[in-house]
Amino acid sequence: NCCGIIEIGCAKSASKKITLNFSHTMAPNSVSDMAAKEFKRLIEEKSNGAIKVNVVTNCGLSGGDLTKAIEMAMAGDIDIHACAPTNVANFDPRFFIFWMPFMFPTLDSLLNVCHSDEIYKEVDGWSAEKNLKLLGFHNAGARQISNNKKEIRKPSDLKGMNIRVPGAQIFIDLYRNCFGANPIAMDFSEVYTALQQGTIDGQENPVSVFYSSKFSEVQKYLTLWDYVRDTTAWFMSNKTLEKLTLDQRNMVMETAKQAIDWANNYVNDNEETILKQLRGEGVLITKLTPAEQKAFADAAAPIYSKYADIVGKDVISLFQRVAHSK
Amino acid sequence: MCSVGLVIMTIFTFVGVVSRKLPQVNLSWTMELVTTMFVWVCALAAAAAFKTNSHMGFAYLTDKLRGFPKIIHKWIRVAIIFGNYAIWILYGFKMVESQIKSGLVTPVMATPGWMIGLAIPVSAVLAVARILQYELGYRFGKKEREALR
Amino acid sequence: MNTAVVLFGSLALLVVINIPIAISLGLSSAITMLYIGMPVTAIPSILQATVQKFSLLTIPLFVLAGIVMDKGGISKRLINLANSIIGSIPGGLGYVSVLTSMFFAAISGSGTATVAAIGTIMIPSMIRQGYDAAYTSALSAISGSLGTVIPPSITFLIYGMITGESISDLFLSGIIPGIIFGACLCVSVFWESRKYGWRGDDARPSLKDFMVFFREALWGLMSPVIVLGGIYSGIFTPTEAAAVAVIYSFIVGILIYKEIDFKKFVEALSETAITTGIILLIIMNAGVFAWLLTQQGIAAQLTEMALAFTSNKYVMLFVINIIFLIAGCVMDNTSALYILVPIIMPIAHALGINMVHLGTVIVLNLSIGQVTPPVGPNLYVAADIGRVKFENICKRMVPLLIMSLVALFIVSYVPWLSLALIR
Numbered sequence A: 001n002c003c004g005i006i007e008i009g010c011a012k013s014a015s016k017k018i019t020l021n022f023s024h025t026m027a028p029n030s031v032s033d034m035a036a037k038e039f040k041r042l043i044e045e046k047s048n049g050a051i052k053v054n055v056v057t058n059c060g061l062s063g064g065d066l067t068k069a070i071e072m073a074m075a076g077d078i079d080i081h082a083c084a085p086t087n088v089a090n091f092d093p094r095f096f097i098f099w100m101p102f103m104f105p106t107l108d109s110l111l112n113v114c115h116s117d118e119i120y121k122e123v124d125g126w127s128a129e130k131n132l133k134l135l136g137f138h139n140a141g142a143r144q145i146s147n148n149k150k151e152i153r154k155p156s157d158l159k160g161m162n163i164r165v166p167g168a169q170i171f172i173d174l175y176r177n178c179f180g181a182n183p184i185a186m187d188f189s190e191v192y193t194a195l196q197q198g199t200i201d202g203q204e205n206p207v208s209v210f211y212s213s214k215f216s217e218v219q220k221y222l223t224l225w226d227y228v229r230d231t232t233a234w235f236m237s238n239k240t241l242e243k244l245t246l247d248q249r250n251m252v253m254e255t256a257k258q259a260i261d262w263a264n265n266y267v268n269d270n271e272e273t274i275l276k277q278l279r280g281e282g283v284l285i286t287k288l289t290p291a292e293q294k295a296f297a298d299a300a301a302p303i304y305s306k307y308a309d310i311v312g313k314d315v316i317s318l319f320q321r322v323a324h325s326k
Numbered sequence B: 001m002c003s004v005g006l007v008i009m010t011i012f013t014f015v016g017v018v019s020r021k022l023p024q025v026n027l028s029w030t031m032e033l034v035t036t037m038f039v040w041v042c043a044l045a046a047a048a049a050f051k052t053n054s055h056m057g058f059a060y061l062t063d064k065l066r067g068f069p070k071i072i073h074k075w076i077r078v079a080i081i082f083g084n085y086a087i088w089i090l091y092g093f094k095m096v097e098s099q100i101k102s103g104l105v106t107p108v109m110a111t112p113g114w115m116i117g118l119a120i121p122v123s124a125v126l127a128v129a130r131i132l133q134y135e136l137g138y139r140f141g142k143k144e145r146e147a148l149r
Numbered sequence C: 001m002n003t004a005v006v007l008f009g010s011l012a013l014l015v016v017i018n019i020p021i022a023i024s025l026g027l028s029s030a031i032t033m034l035y036i037g038m039p040v041t042a043i044p045s046i047l048q049a050t051v052q053k054f055s056l057l058t059i060p061l062f063v064l065a066g067i068v069m070d071k072g073g074i075s076k077r078l079i080n081l082a083n084s085i086i087g088s089i090p091g092g093l094g095y096v097s098v099l100t101s102m103f104f105a106a107i108s109g110s111g112t113a114t115v116a117a118i119g120t121i122m123i124p125s126m127i128r129q130g131y132d133a134a135y136t137s138a139l140s141a142i143s144g145s146l147g148t149v150i151p152p153s154i155t156f157l158i159y160g161m162i163t164g165e166s167i168s169d170l171f172l173s174g175i176i177p178g179i180i181f182g183a184c185l186c187v188s189v190f191w192e193s194r195k196y197g198w199r200g201d202d203a204r205p206s207l208k209d210f211m212v213f214f215r216e217a218l219w220g221l222m223s224p225v226i227v228l229g230g231i232y233s234g235i236f237t238p239t240e241a242a243a244v245a246v247i248y249s250f251i252v253g254i255l256i257y258k259e260i261d262f263k264k265f266v267e268a269l270s271e272t273a274i275t276t277g278i279i280l281l282i283i284m285n286a287g288v289f290a291w292l293l294t295q296q297g298i299a300a301q302l303t304e305m306a307l308a309f310t311s312n313k314y315v316m317l318f319v320i321n322i323i324f325l326i327a328g329c330v331m332d333n334t335s336a337l338y339i340l341v342p343i344i345m346p347i348a349h350a351l352g353i354n355m356v357h358l359g360t361v362i363v364l365n366l367s368i369g370q371v372t373p374p375v376g377p378n379l380y381v382a383a384d385i386g387r388v389k390f391e392n393i394c395k396r397m398v399p400l401l402i403m404s405l406v407a408l409f410i411v412s413y414v415p416w417l418s419l420a421l422i423r
């Protein structure tokens, strides 16, 4: 009968072991790595070893290439890939929304977005067009600016400073046109030496990156301005998803959610510890007041009109509404 | 072709160095342009090296072959290399197809991603052509070899 | 473990039947993927990702800089300078050969380029002076190996790209070992020339000659100062330094020495293109190979096996030396690095071996491998220039090889020599 067939089907797929190749962009023992390992631990336990996870750091499954990793996930050559959603912006500019300055001025505003079903559906829709399934996203720490010249408290402090930024047009526009700084796109591997030699005055990255890259040895001032909150999104290849049974799909989705929650909590605790450590090492840490932060947000406002066409007005207003909901 | 690419790459890398030292001038697109060109130069140069059979191999044992076995080995070798390039061509074009569909562009200059990926299958097609040119060139003799160029 | 057997087995088979090593690496990976039922669709993606890196640009740029420096007449002027210093003592031209190779090594990125540049001038003039042709060619071939150890060096660059170690640290780590290597070769020249009575140049050195030659060679001597100084002080990155070296050598060759015309310019570019194509095809395919090692966890398995064998740092260094000396016999530098370093890296980490020091040891091994048959590019180039039989050059290589192994032993067990110059 009918049930019998289904049972055979189930038994067959259950006995078949699956290995999920999980790639992420960060170093061993970074937040991304630990979250991936948490996922591995949980799902291997829940499935009694039927689902195995192979976590590969530093985009090791795509020759170290960030963009290629996404391409390979689309093609099914990587099963799960965790990266900044903005890496996908090279495929679909709507993903730039995650890098709009002061989109998430407070941690709560970011968490609202992380937990919102409305946002999930929207971004999952973008992902589906690229043959990807969004498993969720978590806080990866706010990008804070450091430099070696002076304490940064107001937009004019940035004037004329050479700041290293990631190689994306939105950062170059923001720093050059809104802050009057001299943005320099440079490979991350060269940043330490460039800071040491004074080729550049400053850089911006989450404090965990600042700490692990030992920038405290070459940077005196660190300003906590929370201008961009990095996130890490988990994408699963639709090709992989099709291979899973319904039970397995649910298990993957549910476990991913658990691991992502774990990461959100971890980032919070970890940043506190790091800031304490950095103070001890003699870095001058400035936390902006809401009013000071607003002065920067006002200076950055022209970016919103420029990117309204690229990212989409409706996308911007959706994110703003969810972020500022109580 | 490769030579022109090399000259341009050198110049732009140099320009990139200089521009970084001058405030107000910042040519962040130079790196991206140079990297894209580099993929193409490598793809074309790798194929070109087959024209003179210059790719490094372990010829110590096979050089000892004489007569008929030597000819057999030669064509088996060519067939194996072609088998490898069949993968490049077949899946390379598939990759380009999906790159076109995905709408991938580079971050600074917004160059379409498939324009870079295309270098892989094109390199394979050229390599196959160069190998034939080299192997047949020797069979036809010198005059024909000249004609093939 | 079956996967590893298929992978390494098919690789060995393809290499033995003279499939280009680059193709063997890619194809053995494809065969293995088919064997374990994995689609090969990922291969073009890996190929593209491997080669789409700004830092790789350093390779063609250093190759080009070396070729241009040679065509521009710098090697000739370096030899004149060295000759005016030590040419007149017994075995003098032998020392000149080693010394100029050391200087040219500091300009060119590749060992084979050094043999071609210095050997073309030194081998004929040494034979004219009564030196044994086979020994002269052997000396030239192994002096060229210095080109791989003394920075800039493409072998160090590739090692740095695989391990993620700082390129400038690696370059610095090669300087003292390179000098030791050169000194060991000079010891061999000393013995051999006493034994066979090879005399020096009759002309007595004069301070005036020296000053003239020094002024002429100065432009060439400045090149390593600019490149290494620029990298060391952080003014430019290694990639940018390479571009600066190319521009500088063109300026010297065209405007100052006036030896580069349009024909030489085009020649230099096309020679560079071919060398680049050869090296990069290996790197691309090795990327696929290394990817499969990671994806299947093969590297991890091999690491476990090696660590079960010995956990003594010094024994492991000895084993690594043996592995790389054997690899150097049958493989080119780039392939050997890509196949072996991903496996050895975690072992070295586990045993607390300094990765920069390990880099120097490996590069020194591979530089010796350039003159060991059957795959020894420097040997073929030098034998060709000296018009000597391959067997003869190999025979006369033995005393030089013994001295190189002495240098290798010292560098392996005195890490300080590699690390002293690094801040």
Ligand code: NA
Pocket (backbone or CB within 6 Å): C104, C105, C106, C107, C108, C109, C110, C146, C147, C148, C149, C150, C151, C152, C153
């Ligand atoms: Na060198």
Ligand code: NA
Pocket (backbone or CB within 6 Å): C328, C329, C330, C331, C368, C369, C370, C371, C372, C373, C374, C375, C376, C377
């Ligand atoms: Na060899």
